[in-house]
Amino acid sequence: MKFPEYLFNFCEGEEKQETKAIVVILMGLPGSGKSTFCDHVMRSSSRPWARICQDTINNGKSGTKLQCLSSATSALKEGKSVLVDRCNINKEQRVDFLKLGGAKVEKHAVVLDFPAKLCISRSVKRTGHEGNLQGGKAAAVVNQMVPKKELPKLAEGFARINFCQDEKDVKESINVYGLLGPLDSLPSGCFGNKNSDTKTQLGIMKFLKKVEPSSNAGSEPTISQKLIPNEISPGKDSGLQGTEKASDLTGVAHKKLEEAAAASDDIPTLAFPSISTADFQFNLEKASDIIVEKVEEFVGKIGKAKLVLVDLSHKSKILSLVKTKAEQKNIDTHKFSTFVGDITRLRSLKGLHCNVIANAANWRLKPGGGGVNAAIFSAAGSELDIATKEKADCLSPGNALVVPLPSSSPLFTREGVTHVIHVLGPNMNPQRPDCLKDDYVHGSELLRKAYTSLFEGFSSIVRSNIEVHYTNDDHKLKREAAYEFDENKKYKGCEQDTQPGLSDFRDVRKIPDEKVSLETTKTWGxxxxxxxxxxxxxxxxxxxxxxxxxxxxxxxxxxxxxxxxxxxxxxxxxxxxxxxxxxxxxxxxxxxxxxxxxxxxxxxxxxxxxxxxxxxxxxxxxxxxxxxxxxxxxxxxxxxxxxxxxxxxxxxxxxxxxxxxxxxxxxxxxxxxxxxxxxxxxxxxxxxxxxxxxxxxxxxxxxxxxxxxxxxxxxxxxxxxxxxxxxxx
DNA sequence: GTTCTAGAAC
DNA sequence: GTTCTAGAAC
The missing domain is CATH 3.30.428.10 (HIT-like)
Known part of the structure; x- marks a missing residue:
């Protein structure tokens, strides 16, 4: 069968446009976190990836280099980019992978260059390792490998090399590759610090004052130095500042800036709207007092994470009230700030990456209605509606519901939002259900409870991320954070909430936890x-x-x-x-x-x-x-x-x-x-x-x-x- | 967690 | 034949 010529040309054109596959060759000792790196990149990426893991390539068991090469070749033919998850410890080990796909496929190296001691302790401790490399055997293998270690050079044929020496570097690198769309490409060259000789004791180098933290021994500047002209600090002022800085840049540079901002400043951040003050007509003075009170309580409990109160308008009264009161209370502006912007477009329009956003939800947890709720449901697509419905049917005032956002949601891919926390505050509007009239005693109590639930939900997500960060080597943990609070905790439905007699019944009707979670959450019969x-x-x-x-x-x-x-x-x-x-x-x-x-x-x-x-x-x-x-x-x-x-x-x-x-x-x-x-x-x-x-x-x-x-x-x-x-x- | 039971092991 | 295990159901 002969295809018409125009179709052939079309196909060819398509292929040319889409073939931006790259090969990322990881390098690192066992226990350096290569597999975790791959997991994270593949989970957040919109680009098709194939992970070629020598530990599992042989029907789940460890295989040969040849099997890896052949599997990588097939993946490239399918248009996938490739992550080569094996130690690739020296030039000889890497050379064949550099030939993959010919010259048109870019080869990158990501070097997870951690001290052997750390890698040994991690791989000795781990259980359930895919390649069964754990315990004493792991220590021996790592020790054997250390002397053979040879860091990659651009001259070997790499277009780009990322050196990672600590968890922060790794996270940056994960962001760089995780955010790389199917058609994007990355700047060439060496990024990150590399020690010329990792066997040299850092202590001695420090003593001799030969190490400057930012020096790159002749290599190119780090991605943050290269791409961020000024620090983006939403904490200091409203979003205008960031926009003004970005407006000087070209579209491409703007995009890079965002990537870099996300990569370099990926501190967990919660963007939240003021609860109950819009449609629910809660008194602004009272609401601002409660916000500041609750923020002050929680900034101390969330580590490095940040809270950002967001409103659409510069003229927002609640924003200025809160800002003034927060200043009076000397709340750390790095931890808490106010921000003018659309909560559904913070990263794409303002360069502010908030991994969690709060939604001022309605009791039915349904899209629409107007305001923040309509905007968030609309921006997140049906994915949010479905994910929400899986967790609960409704929400009572004062409560919050954490919903992990599926990676297919536009809010996830475009804005980097991983979780939405629905919050329902008290209603003071006679036109809306459950109006408290002017009962501000009860109303304030409920609003406090709503912020507590919201911030606790956020803090659980932060905690869960940290846990994943530390334990992924040991457990291959793919746990997604998902916590609900108070009456909504782990139960679907809330009809029983007002019926104390049914509380025991509720105790046993636990609905299976979110399907995404693997090891540490379980269903109880x-x-x-x-x-x-x-x-x-x-x-x-x-x-x-x-x-x-x-x-x-x-x-x-x-x-x-x-x-x-x-x-x-x-x-x-x-x-x-x-x-x-x-x-x-x-x-x-x-x-x-x-x-x-x-x-x-x-x-x-x-x-x-x-x-x-x-x-x-x-x-x-x-x-x-x-x-x-x-x-x-x-x-x-x-x-x-x-x-x-x-x-x-x-x-x-x-x-x-x-x-x-x-x-x-x-x-x-x-x-x-x-x-x-x-x-x-x-x-x-x-x-x-x-x-x-x-x-x-x-x-x-x-x-x-x-x-x-x-x-x-x-x-x-x-x-x-x-x-x-x-x-x- | 236990109980029940089919069927493997002895 | 009896003993024992392991998986399903609760």
Missing amino acids: SWAQALYNIAMHPENHTKVVLETLDDVVVMNDAYPKAKRHILVLARAKGLDSVADVHIEHISLLKSMHDVGLKWAQKFLNEDKSLSFFRLGYHSVPSMRQLHLHVISQDFDSGHLKNKKHWNSFNTPFFIDSVDVIKELDEVGKVTLKNDKFLSMELRCHKCKSAHPNIPRLKAHISSCQASFPTDLLQNSRLVSSEDITYFCE
């Missing part, structure tokens, strides 16, 4: 709610509850797996498991531990034959509500019936309470273990001998005379009667 119900209403469960305190409830495990097995439940809402634990929970964990110790001591005093207790958490618990197991080490119980029972207390799946507290204190997060440990072979917890089945194992442990392994004897992981006499009552 109705049977998994029991501990939650007990923690919330211990007075209704006196048969099992041993002790009720302000922050914890102590109870007998309903199916004890040893002679003594109790649970210490946290009473805080929103703490389903260790995965939800953050640094601010450390004092709660310590008090759970202390209460657990006290009970262990009591049991040891009552029955000396119990000898030892262990206190710890399951990495992935079956029951909702954070609970600490306090369990005697005899494991003499008819309820201990299967492999999962045994392994959940006798493999690294069980994390000692002392280690959880230590890691939280030192690293700020807790590393969870894979549930693959649950299917491991059965081994005696003392002598470590293996046994074919549970009955044989139980027969063995009932008579094993060995002492506990040394790791358990350290750091008070095992509790015996000698350890904790000072807790004795």
Whole structure:
């Protein structure tokens, strides 16, 4: 079949226009974050990418360089750009990839140049690595690789090289490639700092004063130096300033400026409209007081993140009121500012990147109506409507609902908005539903609550991003932030909100969490709610509850797996498991531990034959509500019936309470273990001998005379009667 | 989390 | 034949 010539020409023309595929060759030691880099770029990019990963190319297992080359060639033929995710540690390793696609395909290098020590510690600690490179083996591989390391040079055939030496550099680089549209190209040359010799100790260089942070040893200026003529600082003034600066630039330069601004200044930022003051006619003086009060409360809690109050008009009274009051209170202008602009066009028109925007929603969470709500729903496309409907049907005043924005939404691609937080404030307008008339006591209370919910929602997103940032190497974490607050938390619908009698019903009707989340959020079956119900209403469960305190409830495990097995439940809402634990929970964990110790001591005093207790958490618990197991080490119980029972207390799946507290204190997060440990072979917890089945194992442990392994004897992981006499009552 | 049970392992 | 595991249902 012969195609008409015009069609052929058309196709050819199309192809020429679209073939801007590039090959990005990553370079870095195992544990340097190459795969994470790829994940982030591919998630935010509108350009088609293929990740060629040697660790998984062989049907999920590690393959050969040849397989990588062939797979990359196919991807290029399909018009995809390629991320070469392998170590590519020296020139020899890279040379064949530089030939891919011939001269017309640009080759870029992204160098993740972190100290070997850091890479080793990351790759040793990780579990579930795609290429199974973890533990001691990883350390050996990294050490072997270090001497062979050879940084890439433009002369090898690279059009562009990005050197990254810290997380900030990596983030910038992710932004540069993540924002690269299908037809865009990037400036050539070397970007970022590179050490001429990474083996040189930085300390010595500093001592000799030979290192200047901004010097590039002959390489070209960094992207920020090159592309940003002046710092864009929306924090200092209204948006006009930024526009004026940008207006001198050509269209292309303007675009680059935005990219650079996004890349260099990607601090989490929430843009929010004034709630309730437009259509809901809330008194502006009162509203501005509440905004400033709540902003002041939250700027201290959100780290580096920023809050920006946005209104369309220069003449906005609420904006000027808030600005004046914020100045009077000396609120840090880097953390909080007011901004004039369209909340749906902040990046594209004003160069202000806000990754989260708040919507002054209506109670039905529906598009339309006018004002900010109409504008946001219209700018975000049907994606926002669908994503919102998946999470809730309606919203009651004072509440907020965090909705992760699908990457296909125009608001995501054009403005870089990753989340929309719907907020419903109080209504003072008699023409609208639920009018409070002039009840400003209730109205102010609701408006405060609305801002609290909004800022808490934002702060969870920030926290979640940080967590991803730190743990992605270990967990391949692809968690999306999504938190709801108060009555809306994790439930769909709000009809029951005003009916207290149904509160228990609501406890068990948890809707499966957002589908995008993978490892750390999970769906709890109705049977998994029991501990939650007990923690919330211990007075209704006196048969099992041993002790009720302000922050914890102590109870007998309903199916004890040893002679003594109790649970210490946290009473805080929103703490389903260790995965939800953050640094601010450390004092709660310590008090759970202390209460657990006290009970262990009591049991040891009552029955000396119990000898030892262990206190710890399951990495992935079956029951909702954070609970600490306090369990005697005899494991003499008819309820201990299967492999999962045994392994959940006798493999690294069980994390000692002392280690959880230590890691939280030192690293700020807790590393969870894979549930693959649950299917491991059965081994005696003392002598470590293996046994074919549970009955044989139980027969063995009932008579094993060995002492506990040394790791358990350290750091008070095992509790015996000698350890904790000072807790004795 | 448990219970139930089919079928694998012995 | 009995014992034991593992997956589904709750």
